[in-house]
Amino acid sequence: MKVGFVGAGKLAQALTKGLVKAELAPPERILCSCPRSDVYLLEQMRKLGCRTTSNNSHVASDSRIIILAVKPPVIPKVLKDIAEHITPQHLVISVAMGITTRHIEKALPPKSRVIRVMPNTPALVREGASVFSCGSNTLEEDSTTAHRIFTSVGICEQIEENLLDAVTGLSGSGPAYMYMAIEALADGAVKMGIRRELAIKLAAQTLLGAAKMVLETGKHPGALKDDVCSPAGTSIQAVHELEKNGFRSALISAVEAATQRSKETGGLF
Numbered sequence: 205m206k207v208g209f210v211g212a213g214k215l216a217q218a219l220t221k222g223l224v225k226a227e228l229a230p231p232e233r234i235l236c237s238c239p240r241s242d243v244y245l246l247e248q249m250r251k252l253g254c255r256t257t258s259n260n261s262h263v264a265s266d267s268r269i270i271i272l273a274v275k276p277p278v279i280p281k282v283l284k285d286i287a288e289h290i291t292p293q294h295l296v297i298s299v300a301m302g303i304t305t306r307h308i309e310k311a312l313p314p315k316s317r318v319i320r321v322m323p324n325t326p327a328l329v330r331e332g333a334s335v336f337s338c339g340s341n342t343l344e345e346d347s348t349t350a351h352r353i354f355t356s357v358g359i360c361e362q363i364e365e366n367l368l369d370a371v372t373g374l375s376g377s378g379p380a381y382m383y384m385a386i387e388a389l390a391d392g393a394v395k396m397g398i399r400r401e402l403a404i405k406l407a408a409q410t411l412l413g414a415a416k417m418v419l420e421t422g423k424h425p426g427a428l429k430d431d432v433c434s435p436a437g438t439s440i441q442a443v444h445e446l447e448k449n450g451f452r453s454a455l456i457s458a459v460e461a462a463t464q465r466s467k468e469t470g471g472l473f
């Protein structure tokens with residue numbers, strides 16, 4: 205496939221690496237634009253073997269699949285740059301948080317095919333969790349295209365657009381909660397005498413391992429927790445402490461608060 209990126213930042217680079225590695229697009233079929241002065245970012249894209257331009261509209265005339273990988277406040281300007289080149293043959297994929305497909309469609313010619321994606325930062329290490337929603341003019345093949353692109357950097361699911369704020373509260377912001385969990389677990393281990401570097405490594409691997417158990421066994425996380433908790437054992441003692449301190453409730457509230465914030469932010473654009 206031939207893909208164009210508007211924006212050359214972290215996500216554009218991660219997706220480029222994913223597309224090349226998954227052999228979905230050779231680098232020479234990827235064009236990336238960034239009209240700003242930061243030549244370093246375009247240099248990074250060229251190092252990956254991609255073509256680059258400082259003109260956003262070139263991306264629209266070169267590629268049928270266009271990924272808008274810029275920050276939300278830049279989206280209106282970018283849509284203006286590309287609008288006159290967009291045809292019903294194009295698929296426009298936006299990763300900008302909070303910008304609805306309706307908003308994007310309104311800024312583009314009638315019948316424009318638009319998909320909105322909420323990725324997350326582990327896409328940078330190809331362990332992302334991306335969720336997408338289709339606009340009102342997409343074709344059946346567009347879901348498949350979005351799925352193939354974002355599966356190159358992790359897992360990818362489709363959802364109704366009104367739930368994308370909740371996705372932001374879970375997988376979008378979720379890495380932050382898990383980094384805090386790793387840091388806190390490591391603090392506990394340091395308190396108990398383990399050196400910091402090893403403590404962080406063990407905590408991170410524990411989260412990774414637990415996540416893999418959930419994804420690969422298909423077992424309910426509660427059942428997996430029960431498997432670890434032997435009668436009168438160490439784990440159930442710790443689980444009781446977590447319950448007393450509102451661990452589960454804190455995470456539920458975190459997802460709710462981030463969802464709410466995502467809804468508010470979306471209204472700003």
Ligand SMILES: NC(=O)c1ccc[n+]([C@@H]2O[C@H](COP(=O)([O-])OP(=O)(O)OC[C@H]3O[C@@H](n4cnc5c(N)ncnc54)[C@H](OP(=O)(O)O)[C@@H]3O)[C@@H](O)[C@H]2O)c1
Binds near residue numbers: 212214216237272276
């Ligand atoms: N990183 C993630 O994993 C992740 C997760 C979820 C959602 N997202 C969303 O993905 C989007 C990109 O995120 P990111 O992390 O890649 O951001 P980033 O690293 O800041 O990259 C943004 C890119 O847009 C460029 N840009 C600025 N103005 C532009 C313009 N007028 N035309 C074309 N390009 C322009 C920037 O160039 P300059 O640096 O020169 O300004 C930069 O290359 C954001 O909307 C973000 O909310 C990212």
